[in-house]
Amino acid sequence: LSITSDGGIGFGGDGSDLGAGIKHLDGDSHLFEGALIIGNSSSYISNKFRGENQGPDLDFKTTSAVEEIFSKIADFEYTSRFTDGNTSLLTQLGITNKNYVFKHDQALNSIVYEYEIENLSTSTINDIYVGLLLDWDIANFANNKITYDQARKMGISLSTDTSIYCGVRALTDSIGSTHFGIDNVSDMAINGGLDITGQNGFSDAEKFHVISSQRNLAGGGTNSQGNDIIDVNSIGPFSLEAGKKRSVAFSITISNNISLLNIESDTIKNLYERIVLSTQSISGNSISSLLNISPNPAKDVLNLNLNLAKKTKLDLQVYNANGKLVYYRSQENYNRGEQNINFPINDWKTGLYFIKMKGGGILFQDKFIVAN
Numbered sequence: 235l236s237i238t239s240d241g242g243i244g245f246g247g248d249g250s251d252l253g254a255g256i257k258h259l260d261g262d263s264h265l266f267e268g269a270l271i272i273g274n275s276s277s278y279i280s281n282k283f284r285g286e287n288q289g290p291d292l293d294f295k296t297t298s299a300v301e302e303i304f305s306k307i308a309d310f311e312y313t314s315r316f317t318d319g320n321t322s323l324l325t326q327l328g329i330t331n332k333n334y335v336f337k338h339d340q341a342l343n344s345i346v347y348e349y350e351i352e353n354l355s356t357s358t359i360n361d362i363y364v365g366l367l368l369d370w371d372i373a374n375f376a377n378n379k380i381t382y383d384q385a386r387k388m389g390i391s392l393s394t395d396t397s398i399y400c401g402v403r404a405l406t407d408s409i410g411s412t413h414f415g416i417d418n419v420s421d422m423a424i425n426g427g428l429d430i431t432g433q434n435g436f437s438d439a440e441k442f443h444v445i446s447s448q449r450n451l452a453g454g455g456t457n458s459q460g461n462d463i464i465d466v467n468s469i470g471p472f473s474l475e476a477g478k479k480r481s482v483a484f485s486i487t488i489s490n491n492i493s494l495l496n497i498e499s500d501t502i503k504n505l506y507e508r509i510v511l512s513t514q515s516i517s518g519n520s521i522s523s524l525l526n527i528s529p530n531p532a533k534d535v536l537n538l539n540l541n542l543a544k545k546t547k548l549d550l551q552v553y554n555a556n557g558k559l560v561y562y563r564s565q566e567n568y569n570r571g572e573q574n575i576n577f578p579i580n581d582w583k584t585g586l587y588f589i590k591m592k593g594g595g596i597l598f599q600d601k602f603i604v605a606n
Contacts, residue, residue, distance in 0.1 A: 235345065237333050239314030241282040241294035243268030243347070243366060243486075248290060256400075258343065258488040264400055267369040270294070270349065272318070272327060274361040274471070276439035280318040280327065283367045286435040294329070295319035307509045308334040308346075317354070326359060328352040334509065338586055340501040340555060346405065348483040348506075353474040364482045365445040365468030369418065372398050379453030379460040380415035387411045388499055389465045390492075398488065399495045402467045405483040405506050409472050414444040415452030416464035427452075446470070497556070504557040508588050508599055525591060531603035538575040538589075545570050546594035555586045565593065579604055 236253030238246035244265045245253040255263025269290075271281035285291040298315035305311035312333040319325040334346040347366070353359055372378050372393035381390045388403035404411035416422075420431045426449050430436040445468040453460035469482040485502045489495035526539040546568055552561035561577065582604045591598040 237300050237312050237314075239296045239298065239300045239316060239331070240292070241270040241280075241316060241329075241331075243270065243368060248292065256486065256488070258398065259490075264370055264372045264398065264488065265368060266371040266375070267367075269367050270329075270331075270347075271363075271365045271367050271441060271445055271466075271468075272329075272351070273363060273438075273442050273445060274359060276437075276442045278321075278323065278326075279438040279441050280321055281367065281441060283441070284436055286437050288435050293318055293321045295325075297328075305334075308505075309337040310335040324355070326353065326355045328354050334506065336502070336505055338501060338505060338555065340498050341505060343489055344485055344487040344498055344502040346483055346485050346502065346506050346509075348481055350479055350481045351474065352479045353476050356476050358473055358475045360473045361471040362474060363412070363442075363445040363468045363470030365412075365466055365470075366402060366484055366486075367441075367444075367464060367466055368400075368402060368486075369464045370400050371462075372396065372400060375462050377460045378463045380451060380463050380465050382413050382415070382450035383496075384450075386496070386499060386503075387413070387467075389413050389415065389467050390495070391463060391465050394459045397490045399490070399492055400465075401485075401487045401489075401495050401499050402465055403485045403487070403499050403503065404467055404469050405485055405503055406469050406481070409469050409482065412446060412448050412468045412470070414447055414449045414466040414468075416444060416449075416466060417452045418462040418464050500557060501555055504553065504555065504588070507557075508601065525598040525600065527589070527600055527602050531605040532579060533605055534578065534580045535576050536579050536602065536604075539572065540568060540575060540591075541572045542568055542570050542596070544594070546596055548591045548593040548596065550575075551590045551592075553588045553590075554583075555588075560587070580606065582606060 235256040244255040250267050256265040257263050269283040273279035280293040294316045296316045300314040314331050317325050318327045330350040332348040370391040373395040377394045388401045391400045417427050444466045452463045487499050528537050547565045550563040554560050588601050
């Protein structure tokens with residue numbers, strides 16, 4: 235896929251001709267158009283998606299182009315920055331877009347889109363929704379459908395002609411989320427739908443409606459084979475005081491099997507949650523506290539070398555790649571200074587694991603591989 239610095243998903247520039255879109259297994263792009271959208275009412279919507287005149291609304295202004303950065307928390311990490319400076323209003327928001335990609339065997343068909351939203355205005359902005367608008371064209375676009383996995387907060391777009399599934403998941407659990415499946419055909423302003431295909435196109439009022447309302451399904455009209463669809467996944471509402479920042483994140487996963495899609499989506503969520511934990515600020519006197527894991531990969535015994543700045547009670551938790559807790563020590567006392575902790579792993583399955591030690595203002599987060 236192509237990563238952009240102007241709020242586009244899969245494509246940059248003024249249309250859908252600059253970029254690869256989103257491809258899977260060397261096929262054609264399954265995405266016709268995709269974009270970030272942010273708003274809190276019909277009078278304030280910033281996005282890069284087709285609008286009232288069928289051309290794209292180019293509301294975002296790039297301030298820092300896409301660059302790959304050295305990452306300690308993912309196998310690949312990219313960042314870019316832009317504002318809503320191309321809207322008719324004064325600039326209100328600064329957006330830092332980070333993308334994470336992993337080489338994990340169960341995350342090879344996924345990418346994370348994280349958006350750090352900063353309020354650049356002088357007053358609080360209330361009821362903000364942040365969403366992804368994705369016009370999927372999977373195989374024959376006229377035979378597409380949308381379902382919704384409520385438990386995973388994941389919109390799933392699929393083709394009745396193939397076994398390809400495109401899942402878009404809201405990863406941020408601390409804020410509410412909504413999902414809206416659009417039937418991108420005329421005369422669909424029934425059963426909670428709306429018609430964005432006419433002369434008036436896709437208005438800001440309609441865009442705010444789809445990022446703030448719930449409609450689980452699309453493509454299930456009179457044609458049982460489906461129709462052209464657009465999937466909308468949003469996180470919100472939340473408020474942002476002047477000068478404050480807040481991050482939200484989504485994952486995009488493609489699979490040719492619904493069970494594998496669910497497994498990979500769960501894996502990517504677990505991987506991203508480790509990023510959130512590892513980048514949280516650490517308080518107290520832990521600046522000189524260190525945790526080292528050896529060997530890595532490990533076979534029979536895992537050794538933890540712990541160096542604490544003060545005596546601390548810590549929880550020790552280890553999760554497998556599917557997020558299952560496989561090892562736990564609760565509130566054990568650890569002395570100031572250097573010490574070693576070890577435990578057997580000879581009966582653990584080969585794979586990726588995540589370790590977390592937390593307590594007393596200290597948070598350690600790391601990953602290791604078991605190779606038995």
